[in-house]
Amino acid sequence: MIVANATGCSSIYGGSAPATPYRAGQDGKGVAWANSLFEDNAEYGFGINLANRKMQEKAIMIFKDAISANRLGEQVKTLFNQYLEVSNDTKKQGEIVDRIKDLLEKDNSEVAKELLVYSKYLVKKSxxxxxxxxxxxxxxxxxxxxxxxxxxxxxxxxxxxxxxxxxxxxxxxxxxxxxxxxxxxxxxxxxxxxxxxxxxxxxxxxxxxxxxxxxxxxxxxxxxxxxxxxxxxxxxxxxxxxxxxxxxxxxxxxxxxxxxxxxxxxxxxxxxxxxxxxxxxxxxxxxxxxxxxxxxxxxxxxxxxxxxxxxxxxxxxxxxxxxxxxxxxxxxxxxxxxxxxxxx
Ligand SMILES: Cc1ncc(C[n+]2csc(CCOP(=O)(O)OP(=O)(O)O)c2C)c(N)n1
The missing domain is CATH 3.40.50.970 (Thiamin diphosphate (ThDP)-binding fold, Pyr/PP domains)
Structure with missing residues (x-):
């Protein structure tokens, strides 16, 4: 989850130390939070959204290229195809991407190292x-x-x-x-x-x-x-x-x-x-x-x-x-x- 917060009460109690209303999920993955100006917060969140969507599209393209060039193993290929099928289910998406990451981490090839960098962008952000x-x-x-x-x-x-x-x-x-x-x-x-x-x-x-x-x-x-x-x-x-x-x-x-x-x-x-x-x-x-x-x-x-x-x-x-x-x-x-x- 990524939060774009307009200036106001919610940015004060949302972003002050030592207490915060946000916490990480059970998987340890936390909320990324940022405060923009009072007059452009929707646009700020929109920009974050566009950047994330573009990075996701780019990550998908890089995986697809690696697959068509036969640079990826069968297991990652199968998982990636499953990933493409669950595009509207971010929970399933996350589980599949975690498994892809595990495989890439164990692989010392150049292509695995490159894809590992992009894999975090595969999961759609909220x-x-x-x-x-x-x-x-x-x-x-x-x-x-x-x-x-x-x-x-x-x-x-x-x-x-x-x-x-x-x-x-x-x-x-x-x-x-x-x-x-x-x-x-x-x-x-x-x-x-x-x-x-x-x-x-x-x-x-x-x-x-x-x-x-x-x-x-x-x-x-x-x-x-x-x-x-x-x-x-x-x-x-x-x-x-x-x-x-x-x-x-x-x-x-x-x-x-x-x-x-x-x-x-x-x-x-x-x-x-x-x-x-x-x-x-x-x-x-x-x-x-x-x-x-x-x-x-x-x-x-x-x-x-x-x-x-x-x-x-x-x-x-x-x-x-x-x-x-x-x-x-x-x-x-x-x-x-x-x-x-x-x-x-
Ligand atoms: C352009 C601009 N004008 C004025 C301010 C000062 N300012 C900061 S928070 C705020 C009020 C926010 O009110 P609201 O959006 O209703 O949020 P709330 O505090 O009620 O949660 C103002 C006027 C500012 N940060 N930027």
Missing amino acids: IWVIGGDGWAYDIGFGGLDHVIAQGEDINILVLDTEVYSNTGGQSSKSTPIAAVARFASAGKRIRKKDLGLIAMSYGYVYVAQVAMGADRNQFLKAITEAESYNGPSLIIAYSPCINHGLKAGMGKSQEEEARAVKAGYWHLYRYDPRLENEGKNPFQLDSKDPTESLRDFILNEVRFASLAQTFPDVAEDLFKALEEDTRKRLETYKRYASMDYSKK
């Missing part, structure tokens, strides 16, 4: 572009949009805190109406942008909206499906943040995610373009109708509750506008979820 909403919705959006429009196999994870968290909570296009944030101290007056819908309009981008604390199973499904989808993937993850002023405290952020979904503040869905080819609806709404009060939910967060104190004259109207917006969003998602793809 590339993840990670960052916050300030990057994804605003400053880096042009790049993010351009990258998903290239159709390359790349995964994007947006940690949606609905503000620029790392610089003290400035309002972004992801900030919901009525929330108090820097540059929106009297409550944001226009509604949150729907990044997922924009990405879905391409039709070939895997898109999911998740909230780990609300549904871990759905979260893991989205990650696995994004990883396996041979094209661009975008996962938008609801991420409670210190700037939200959770009255329950940040130790309860997973519970807050669950409440956000139950109150209909945040919706869970997955849009998988592969399903359309099977005559199925690519859009699946994973969260249920709200069972708890949206008003109770927002008033448990200082970003909303403080508006009622500082701007009581507008608070009620803005809270109503937020209720209206979340309801409209749900209606839109339900419309998508009820579309019939079977009679195409």
Whole structure:
């Protein structure tokens, strides 16, 4: 796995010593992580992806040349042919390449030494572009949009805190109406942008909206499906943040995610373009109708509750506008979820 991380909270806790949220896999192979600028992270990950794909193509070409020139032994040849057959299964690919490497290491010939250098590029890398909403919705959006429009196999994870968290909570296009944030101290007056819908309009981008604390199973499904989808993937993850002023405290952020979904503040869905080819609806709404009060939910967060104190004259109207917006969003998602793809 290779991570391209936009500057923001995730680059701070992702890249500081002595603690790190990343660890090596059971095979000892670790995550390669790098932090780019805040304004070009999608492009940065895209470049890493292109370089890796090119190196993989080159490695395959060099192996094929060696085989057609009869410079490789039967065992490596058989394994390499198996490798070509499992191109979409990176786990199997890795196992076969490990066996190829073992054979090449035991071989002292010049060709074996040369191929050993290239063999590490044979395994397709899992590339993840990670960052916050300030990057994804605003400053880096042009790049993010351009990258998903290239159709390359790349995964994007947006940690949606609905503000620029790392610089003290400035309002972004992801900030919901009525929330108090820097540059929106009297409550944001226009509604949150729907990044997922924009990405879905391409039709070939895997898109999911998740909230780990609300549904871990759905979260893991989205990650696995994004990883396996041979094209661009975008996962938008609801991420409670210190700037939200959770009255329950940040130790309860997973519970807050669950409440956000139950109150209909945040919706869970997955849009998988592969399903359309099977005559199925690519859009699946994973969260249920709200069972708890949206008003109770927002008033448990200082970003909303403080508006009622500082701007009581507008608070009620803005809270109503937020209720209206979340309801409209749900209606839109339900419309998508009820579309019939079977009679195409
Ligand atoms: C071009 C540019 N402008 C401003 C900054 C300063 N800066 C660093 S992180 C950040 C906020 C990031 O917010 P977001 O993308 O939402 O990520 P979060 O911190 O919320 O995870 C800003 C403004 C920067 N690094 N580069």
